[in-house]
Amino acid sequence: MKVYELAHARAGDKGNTSNVSVIAYDDAAWATLRERLTGERVAAAFAHVAAGPVTRFELPRLRALNFVIENALGGGVTVSLALDAHGKSLSYLMLDIDLE
Amino acid sequence: MSERRVRVGTGAGFSDDRIDPAAEMAERGDVDYLVFECLAERTIARERQARLADPERGYTPYLVERFQAVLPAVHARGIRVVTNMGAANPLAAARAVRGEAVALGLGPMPVAVVHGDDVTEVVRAHPELPLLETGEPLESILPDMAAANAYLGADTIRDALATGAPVVMTGRVADPSLFLGCMLHGLGWRYDDYPRLAAGTVAGHLMECAAQLTGGCFADPGPKDVPDMATIGFPFADVTANGDLVLGKPDGSGGRLDEMTCKEQILYEMHDPARYITPDCVLDITGVDFQAVAPDRVRVTGARAAPRTDSYKVVVGYHDGWVGEGQVGYAGPNALARARLAEQVVRQRLEMRGFSYPEIRVDYIGMSSLHGMGSGRVEPYEVRLRIAARSRDREAARAVGFEVRTLHVNGPAGGGGGTNALREVLAVKSVLLPRELVDPGVRVEVVA
Structure with a gap:
């Protein structure tokens, strides 16, 4: 089961840090994500694009998690050599994580 | 008598944003204030170079096109425009707007200019300041410095609007503050009324990226469809004197505004959701709820704020x-x-x-x-x-x-x-x- 089936997501950038929100579609999805989509799991899935660390914030009222992923954007949007310097596409790397 | 209320609309969410939705907002959005946010982090440093080459340049490239699109309706309806399109040269930007108003036959149009965000010389005198990203002293990049600008707060917008000028032109002002400043002016909020500052700041944060609240950066065919994306409309906020906040978009515009789009945007570029620092306050969104009250209308409640910090963030x-x-x-x-x-x-x-x-x-x-x-x-x-x-x-x-x-x-x-x-x-x-x-x-x- 991929995060994509349970949630939607958006990525933002500040300097060399990406933040990716994960927003559950319903209560059951929220329970699953809260338990299984740990900071460690996200750090592992992002290991080849971000050195980390990864901090996870919980927002139960919004049924959302917010992951703050440091050292993720090639030094930041102004200096990055990456095509997607903002890391806009990273929300779909998050949604591609398999929770099995 | 009903409670005092203002409607603040978004006219742009980044420097290269679409122009048609701003015209729609001015003509059919029934707004009191129209806010254009057009400055990325490095824009001012780039525009400062343009200004060095030509003293009448140094403002955001699409300024003339954006004002051409809205000035007739702004003039006819008495809408107040607030924008950071001034970049590295707000004074020249103001002159360009005045010139455009005359060219459109609207007569002389005063523009209030906010000065003081340019702190290049101030920081040059403080090479010991630590860089937030690395902890190294500012001294390490001083020889290559192009510009340093402080993110000013909503009080500057309030004061500029108090002059009565139809247009307010700034350089670096924090994005949510551009919106909050309209509310301070229109609703008479005190600058230490933190429950109100929380409502105004969360509204500004949600609206500052324009279409990202109304179905932009959202569509995924199947799970997340967006109707009429080609004609996606920009958002506005109806805010009352006691801080009641309802988000909307112009009737007939494309896109969607609902709990899902609001949830994605409230967490956009957010780190600790209990401590979102602006020049005006420290916003806490952990208690926020979104409630759809009508099609494309969402009430926002539960934002809290702690007092502002004793410093300004400066981009070098x-x-x-x-x-x-x-x-x-x-x-x-x-x-x-x-x-x-x-x-x-x-x-x-x-x-x-x-x-x-x-x-x-x-x-x-x-x-x-x-x-x-x-x-x-x-x-x-x-x-x-x-x-x-x-x-x-x-x-x-x-x-x-x-x-x-x-x-x-x-x-x-x-x-x-x-x-x-x-x-x-x-x-x-x-x-x-x-x-x-x-x-x-x-x-x-x-x-x-």
Whole structure:
């Protein structure tokens, strides 16, 4: 089961840090994500694009998690050599994580 | 008598944003205030260079087009415009707006200009300030500094609106503060009324990226459809004196505004959701609820705020060398192997010419350019090789694209569509500057 089936997501950038929100579609999805989509799991899935660390914030009222992923954007949007310097596409790397 | 209420609309959410939705907002949005947010972090440093070349330049490139689109309706309806399009030269931007108003036959239109965000000389006197990103002293980048600008707060917008000028032009002001300032002015909120500042700041944060609240950056065919995306409308906020907040968008516009779009946008560029720091307050969104009250109308409740900090965030732009890049494409049998061979050849030729680089990035577009080379990637039919590298030396950076471009004739079989590029890097870092070092420079001037 991929995060994509349970949630939607958006990525933002500040300097060399990406933040990716994960927003559950319903209560059951929220329970699953809260338990299984740990900071460690996200750090592992992002290991080849971000050195980390990864901090996870919980927002139960919004049924959302917010992951703050440091050292993720090639030094930041102004200096990055990456095509997607903002890391806009990273929300779909998050949604591609398999929770099995 | 019903409670006092203002409607604040978004006219732009970034420097290259669409223009039609602003005209729609001015003509049919029934707004009291129209806010254009058009400054990325490095924009001011770039525009400062333009100003050095020409004293009447240095403001955001689409300023004239944006004002042309809205000024007739703004004039006819008495809408107040607030914008940071002034970038590195708000005074020249104000003169350009006045010129445009006259050209459109609207007569003289006063523009209130906010001064004081440019703290280049102030920070130059404080080389000991630590850079937020690295902890190193500012001194390390001072020789290459292009500009330093403080994110001013909503009080500057309030004061500029109090002059009565229809248009407020600024340089660097924090994005949510542009919106909150309209509410301070229109609703008479005190600048220490933190429950109200929380409502106004969360509204500004939600609206500052324009269409990202109303179905932009959202559509995924199937799970997340967005109706009439081509005509997506920008958001507005109806705010009452006691801080009741309802978001909406113009009737008949495309897109969608609901709990899902609001949830994505409230967390956009947010780190600790209990401590979102602006010049006006420290916002806490952990208690926020969204409630759809009608189609494309969402009530926002539960934002809280702690008192503002005793410093301003300052963006320091500085020259950081050059980036060169080149691309070339391969398709069909063995495409990836030919792209990999091309990469090796380019690396070898750059080395033979005596160039070395602190960082070289290689992308196989179609496989690894966005999410890196994760495990289990399937080899695609087409691969586009991209090589980019940075250098302090312009010629070394330029050589990267050159050596990719020459692959057409001197590289593997079937390489086509070569492109190359060279750009100067304007990087940014941040420092915190005590308020007492910034405030003395802040003032409002009316260009009439």
